[in-house]
Amino acid sequence: AQTVTQSQPEMSVQEAETVTLSCTYDTSESDYYLFWYKQPPSRQMILVIRQEAYKQQNATENRFSVNFQKAAKSFSLKISDSQLGDAAMYFCAYQDQGKIIFGKGTRLHILP
Amino acid sequence: NAGVTQTPKFQVLKTGQSMTLQCAQDMNHEYMSWYRQDPGMGLRLIHYSVGAGITDQGEVPNGYNVSRSTTEDFPLRLLSAAPSQTSVYFCASRQRTSGKFRNEQFFGPGTRLTVL
Numbered sequence: 001a002q003t004v005t006q007s008q009p010e011m012s013v014q015e016a017e018t019v020t021l022s023c024t025y026d027t028s029e030s031d032y033y034l035f036w037y038k039q040p041p042s043r044q045m046i047l048v049i050r051q052e053a054y055k056q057q058n059a060t061e062n063r064f065s066v067n068f069q070k071a072a073k074s075f076s077l078k079i080s081d082s083q084l085g086d087a088a089m090y091f092c093a094y095q096d097q098g099k100i101i102f103g104k105g106t107r108l109h110i111l112p
Numbered sequence: 113n114a115g116v117t118q119t120p121k122f123q124v125l126k127t128g129q130s131m132t133l134q135c136a137q138d139m140n141h142e143y144m145s146w147y148r149q150d151p152g153m154g155l156r157l158i159h160y161s162v163g164a165g166i167t168d169q170g171e172v173p174n175g176y177n178v179s180r181s182t183t184e185d186f187p188l189r190l191l192s193a194a195p196s197q198t199s200v201y202f203c204a205s206r207q208r209t210s211g212k213f214r215n216e217q218f219f220g221p222g223t224r225l226t227v228l
């Protein structure tokens with residue numbers, strides 16, 4: 001069965017600095033998708049960024065980028081120029097076929 | 113479009129009671145899923161469906177039933193509620209894209225369930 005592991009339950013970063021959230025996963029599939037979701041206190045789930053496994057180029061969305069290492073099954077999220085609004089729970093997720101599996105999450109604190 | 117809607121938003125049950133959490137989407141999405149979110153556990157997949165009439169178990173299916181008689185609706189049934197089922201429940205849907213399961217998953221606002 002596929003698993004997603006986020007080894008950092010909590011992290012803190014100074015405003016305007018850069019932070020990297022880690023994620024590893026386990027699968028025997030070759031075709032799949034990876035995501036990072038953000039969940040603010042409102043509980044709403046917000047898609048931050050996605051990566052197709054067949055693409056070697058790392059995905060980028062404004063201040064958010066990923067480091068996708070397929071052989072190592074690693075998918076980290078880098079947030080540049082951290083802002084107070086980035087404070088939230090961040091979930092790494094793996095998708096193949098019909099289902100999406102989530103990691104346990106990393107709570108990110110932004111220090112002013 | 114209303115997106116993904118869930119009812120109720122809050123619910124308190126006594127042990128042994130049954131109830132159904134409702135989920136509906138108006139985006140004609142083929143895929144729908146139910147998750148539960150507990151502190152420190154992230155979102156865990158309960159059941160999912162890839163189309164009307166087709167459902168499958170996720171990571172934590174015990175104690176829950178689902179059915180998918182229409183594309184729009186995907187209710188989650190608790191037959192005999194237990195305190196361990198106290199959680200926040202999210203329904204989600206997404207569209208299948210011709211052979212590539214890449215589309216964004218849309219989430220409902222969640223239902224907070226407490227079982228006493």
